[in-house]
Amino acid sequence: MIEILNPTMLTRAKDTGALVADILHALKGRSAVGTNLLDIDRWAKTMIAEAGALSCYVDYAPSFGRGPFGHYICTAVNDAVLHGRPYDYTLADGDLLTLDLAVSKRGVAADAAISFIVGDAQPPGSVAMISATERALAAGIAAAGPGARIGDISHAIGTVLSQAGYAINTEFGGHGIGSTMHQDPHVANAGRPGRGYKLRPGLLLALEPWVMADTAELVTDADGWTLRSATGCRTAHSEHTIAITEDGAEILTLPNRGLRPVGSHVEVSRIQRAGSTADY
Numbered sequence: 626m627i628e629i630l631n632p633t634m635l636t637r638a639k640d641t642g643a644l645v646a647d648i649l650h651a652l653k654g655r656s657a658v659g660t661n662l663l664d665i666d667r668w669a670k671t672m673i674a675e676a677g678a679l680s681c682y683v684d685y686a687p688s689f690g691r692g693p694f695g696h697y698i699c700t701a702v703n704d705a706v707l708h709g710r711p712y713d714y715t716l717a718d719g720d721l722l723t724l725d726l727a728v729s730k731r732g733v734a735a736d737a738a739i740s741f742i743v744g745d746a747q748p749p750g751s752v753a754m755i756s757a758t759e760r761a762l763a764a765g766i767a768a769a770g771p772g773a774r775i776g777d778i779s780h781a782i783g784t785v786l787s788q789a790g791y792a793i794n795t796e797f798g799g800h801g802i803g804s805t806m807h808q809d810p811h812v813a814n815a816g817r818p819g820r821g822y823k824l825r826p827g828l829l830l831a832l833e834p835w836v837m838a839d840t841a842e843l844v845t846d847a848d849g850w851t852l853r854s855a856t857g858c859r860t861a862h863s864e865h866t867i868a869i870t871e872d873g874a875e876i877l878t879l880p881n882r883g884l885r886p887v888g889s890h891v892e893v894s895r896i897q898r899a900g901s902t903a904d905y
Contacts, residue, residue, distance in 0.1 A: 626809055634733055656724070662716070678730040680697045681806040682699070700724060703860070724738065737878035776818050794835075801831075829869075865877070
């Protein structure tokens with residue numbers, strides 16, 4: 626199903642998108658050396674509930690997973706890249722962590738992901754890989770607008786990733802989003818310009834470039850969910866939900882209200898709405 630949102634639903638989508646970004650912003654701030662992935666999941670659960678939203682993940686049970694996901698956020702570390710199921714793991718200095726979050730509020734979903742290095746270490750290859758996914762995401766967004774086609778977005782993303790030297794897996798990629806989290810059209814991370822569905826105002830897309838350092842092959846973890854690089858190499862993933870408008874693409878998943886946990890509570894404070902695709 627390809628869903629075109631009316632103005633009321635688009636307004637709700639902007640609110641949901643800002644919430645997703647705010648939660649990711651807060652969780653990144655708390656993801657330090659010594660943090661357990663299960664703590665991140667618990668914090669996400671609390672923030673989602675306090676915002677009056679619903680998790681898109683906890684009961685999610687698609688054909689490619691083993692039963693309901695059972696958690697509130699995807700936490701992928703190092704060689705894990707997609708659908709990272711939180712488990713009892715304590716983050717170490719230099720770990721490459723991806724947080725992927727989708728929630729629904731007032732009947733509209735939004736989805737975003739960020740990758741970053743934990744602690745003080747800055748492994749050059751990991752930093753470059755994260756940067757490549759962020760640049761690819763920006764290119765995909767720039768290619769999205771009325772009259773463009775899905776292939777234009779895929780081509781823009783794939784060009785950046787391939788020029789950076791990464792092999793591209795097209796099995797998993799971006800997708801339509803709206804009243805449900807995963808909808809048509811599929812947005813592969815490589816494609817031919819001028820092909821595919823023609824974009825229309827009111828269409829929401831979640832664009833998500835992701836790569837693995839030296840392979841395009843995935844393996845599924847024993848948990849039945851987490852997808853890892855077949856070679857054990859590191860991975861990175863960046864994602865935004867965008868709305869197609871008459872003037873181009875509007876990024877919905879930019880921070881608006883920073884949710885900053887204080888002690889065991891969640892403090893809500895205003896932060897400046899970001900202008901960068903990677904500003905979390």
